[in-house]
Amino acid sequence: MINIKDLYKSYGKVDVLKGIDLDIKEKEVVVIIGPSGSGKSTLLRCMNYLEEPTKGTVCVDGIVLDGEANINKVREEVGMVFQRFNLFPHMTVLQNIMLAPMKVRHMAEDEAKKEAVRLLTRVGLADKADNYPTQLSGGQQQRVAIARALAMKPKVMLFDEPTSALDPEMVGEVLDVMRNLAEEGMTMVIVTHEMGFAREVGDRLLFVDQGKILEQGAPKDVFEHPQQERTKLFLSKVL
Amino acid sequence: MEFNFQLVQDSLPLLLLGAGITIKITALSVIVGIIIGLFMGIARIVNIRIFRIIAAIYVDFFRGTPLLVQIFLVYFALPLLTGQRSDPYVAAISACGLNSGAYVTEIFRSGIQSIDKGQMEAGRSLGMTWTQTMRYIIIPQAFKRVIPQLGNEFIALLKDSSLVSVIGFEELTRRGQLIIAKTYASVEIWTCVAIIYLIMTLSISRFVAYLEWRFKTDDKH
Numbered sequence: 001m002i003n004i005k006d007l008y009k010s011y012g013k014v015d016v017l018k019g020i021d022l023d024i025k026e027k028e029v030v031v032i033i034g035p036s037g038s039g040k041s042t043l044l045r046c047m048n049y050l051e052e053p054t055k056g057t058v059c060v061d062g063i064v065l066d067g068e069a070n071i072n073k074v075r076e077e078v079g080m081v082f083q084r085f086n087l088f089p090h091m092t093v094l095q096n097i098m099l100a101p102m103k104v105r106h107m108a109e110d111e112a113k114k115e116a117v118r119l120l121t122r123v124g125l126a127d128k129a130d131n132y133p134t135q136l137s138g139g140q141q142q143r144v145a146i147a148r149a150l151a152m153k154p155k156v157m158l159f160d161e162p163t164s165a166l167d168p169e170m171v172g173e174v175l176d177v178m179r180n181l182a183e184e185g186m187t188m189v190i191v192t193h194e195m196g197f198a199r200e201v202g203d204r205l206l207f208v209d210q211g212k213i214l215e216q217g218a219p220k221d222v223f224e225h226p227q228q229e230r231t232k233l234f235l236s237k238v239l
Numbered sequence: 240m241e242f243n244f245q246l247v248q249d250s251l252p253l254l255l256l257g258a259g260i261t262i263k264i265t266a267l268s269v270i271v272g273i274i275i276g277l278f279m280g281i282a283r284i285v286n287i288r289i290f291r292i293i294a295a296i297y298v299d300f301f302r303g304t305p306l307l308v309q310i311f312l313v314y315f316a317l318p319l320l321t322g323q324r325s326d327p328y329v330a331a332i333s334a335c336g337l338n339s340g341a342y343v344t345e346i347f348r349s350g351i352q353s354i355d356k357g358q359m360e361a362g363r364s365l366g367m368t369w370t371q372t373m374r375y376i377i378i379p380q381a382f383k384r385v386i387p388q389l390g391n392e393f394i395a396l397l398k399d400s401s402l403v404s405v406i407g408f409e410e411l412t413r414r415g416q417l418i419i420a421k422t423y424a425s426v427e428i429w430t431c432v433a434i435i436y437l438i439m440t441l442s443i444s445r446f447v448a449y450l451e452w453r454f455k456t457d458d459k460h
Contacts, residue, residue, distance in 0.1 A: 050360055076366035086361035090380050099375060100365035152365060 001026045001156055001187050002047055007056035009042055009211075016042045018211035020056070024156075029188045031202035031219065033195070035234060039211040040191045044158050047189065048078045061155055076104055079149030083161040085141045087133035087148070093120065094129040097148045104152070112151075119147040123177050139170030143177055150181075157181065159190040195238055199223055207231045247427050250418050254428075257414030258435050264331050264410060265397045271336025272396070273389075276343025281373065283348045294344065301341035307402050310334040314406045331403040339396045346388045350381035383454045390447030394440045401436075411435060 002024040009017040016039045024030050032040045045051040046058055049071045058065045060074045088096050097116035101107040107115070120126045123143040125136075133141055142162055149157060159178065163171045175197050182188055182201050192198055198205055198219055205219040207228070215222060215231045223239070226232045282294035301309065313334040317325045354377050362372030404413035415432040419425050 048364055050364060072366055072368060075364055078364070080361075080364035082357060082361065084357055086355075086357035088358065088361070088376050088380075090376075090383070100362075100367055103371050103375065104366040149365070 001028070001061060002189070003057075003059040004043075004046070005057045005059075007043070007046060007058065008054045009039070009046060009051060010054045016211055017046070017053070020211075020213060022206075022213065024187065024189060026155075026187055027185045029182045029186075029190070029201055029203045030206060031198040031204070032189065032191045032206045032208055033193070033198060033234075033238075034206075034208035038209045040206075040208045041160055043208065044160050044189060044191050047156075047158055048075050048080055050080075076152055077155045079152060079154035079157045081142070081145050081149055081157065081159045081162045083164050085133070085138070085145045085165070087141055087145055089133050092130050092132055093125070093136070093144050096133065096144060097151045100148070101151050115151060116147070119150050120144070122150075122180075123147045124173075137170060138166045139173045142166065142170075142174045146174075146177055146181075156187045156189065159188065159192070161191050161193065163192065163194055193238070195223070207234065209234070243424055243427050246422060246424050247431050250422075250424075250428060250431065253418060254411060254414055254431060254435060257409060257411035258439065260408075261397065261400055261410040261412075262439065264328070264335060264403065264408075265393070265400050267332045268335035268339055268396055268400070269393050271332060272339030272343045272392075275336065275340030276347050277378075279340060279344035280347025280351060283344065284351060298341045298344050301338050302345075306334070306338050306399050307405065309338055310402055310406060313337070325406075327403070327406050327408040330406060331400075331408050335396060335400055335403065338399070339392060342392050342395075343389065346385050346392060347381065350385035350388075351377055353384060354380050386447060386451050386454065390444060390450075393447075394443050397439055397443065398436060 002022070004020055004022040007017055007020040007022075008015070020043060022043075032043065034040045042051055046053050047060065049058070049065050061077055063070050063074050065071050065074055087093075088099070091099065094113065094116050097119060098109070098112040101112045101115065102109060117126060117129065120129055123146060125140055125143055125147070128136060128140060128144070133144065136144065146157075146162075162178070163174050166174065171194065175194065178188070178190070178197075179201055190198070190202070200219075202219045204216060205222045206213050207215040207222065207226075207230075209230055215226065215228050222231065223235065226235055279294045279297055282290040283298075285291065310330070314325050314327070314330040317330055317333070358376055358380070359369075359372055362376045363369070367375070400410060401412035403410060404416065407413070409417070411432060415428045419428050422428070
């Protein structure tokens with residue numbers, strides 16, 4: 001589904017990603033962990049070209065990302081959920097979800113609305129349809145953001161630390177929605193600090209440090225028998 | 240010397256007619272200014288260098304030269320382009336609109352740049368183009384945010400429109416001058432003119448305050 005080859009990303013003189021090779025299969029749930037500044041968010045953002053790689057190729061669903069036209073095409077198929085939700089504050093929850101399907105997929109308004117209501121019901125927020133984002137709690141906003149991404153019927157969902165900006169008691173409701181998505185067979189790439197969730201939901205765990213994938217494998221194996229010293233050190237601090 | 244109220248009363252209809260024309264050219268210049276300002280404001284931040292340069296030159300020129308000079312320039316230069324004698328209306332609105340557009344450009348630029356960049360990323364990540372994201376997400380938010388500055392700009396424009404009297408355009412200030420030329424009642428007429436301007440500017444600032452309040456309650460943020 002996603003193929004990344006020899007990916008490098010630098011900001012000026014700072015090298016953030018230093019040669020990443022990664023293949024993500026359909027329906028796979030890949031969890032990326034690592035210390036802050038390790039490049040894990042940048043890696044995720046390269047997958048839909050919010051960051052343009054300095055070198056290397058990113059290929060999503062058979063399309064190599066290299067120009068404006070196919071980047072937009074790929075972004076239609078790749079949903080993204082941000083740490084800070086990034087809902088559109090001047091629109092109601094329903095309008096937030098309906099906008100892209102109507103403008104990008106040219107879906108009729110009543111159809112887009114029906115789909116939006118269905119998705120809101122799915123994330124448990126049908127009663128908030130006509131509220132504005134700022135009237136919602138952080139956890140509710142993030143669930144709306146997930147619904148908004150799902151409205152485009154993406155083939156892959158990218159999650160960039162989706163629970164890091166939430167109060168602790170709201171983390172669970174967002175993880176529940178993500179867990180359901182994973183169970184339904186969505187291909188997902190998740191950058192997170194929620195180790196319990198990574199272990200439970202992930203098919204594969206990547207440990208990224210200093211711009212490289214240092215270690216990967218089944219979450220259980222990596223957590224219980226880390227091979228690299230760096231991984232052991234990191235896990236000893238977060239577990 | 241005594242304040243002649245009778246004269247004020249007699250002149251009022253003519254002055255109000257002038258005020259009507261002041262409102263008209265201000266309103267039309269505002270529209271011209273907003274349209275130019277919106278496009279130039281966007282041009283200042285796009286990734287295309289030539290657009291940025293053109294917009295910067297435009298802003299520098301119209302903010303860096305006096306409006307009075309711009310009015311003369313447009314009035315006397317326009318015939319060279321059109322081959323006809325300048326219509327004071329067209330000249331007045333062009334000059335005021337172009338001048339105001341330069342200030343509005345900077346207002347919109349800062350408004351757009353004040354919107355969190357996560358908004359653009361969210362729009363783009365949903366597959367919307369840069370233009371769509373600008374149109375449906377960034378600009379509506381930026382617009383609301385700059386309403387107070389736009390209001391100030393238009394109050395300034397209404398006052399500055401008095402300068403078009405120099406090309407013989409009979410707005411409020413010019414009307415006042417003409418009446419004084421006949422009656423020599425400088426104090427009475429200038430007082431009256433000042434009060435009419437004050438009423439207009441205060442009305443605009445109340446209206447802007449109302450808009451600001453409306454959008455705030457609309458949005459709950």
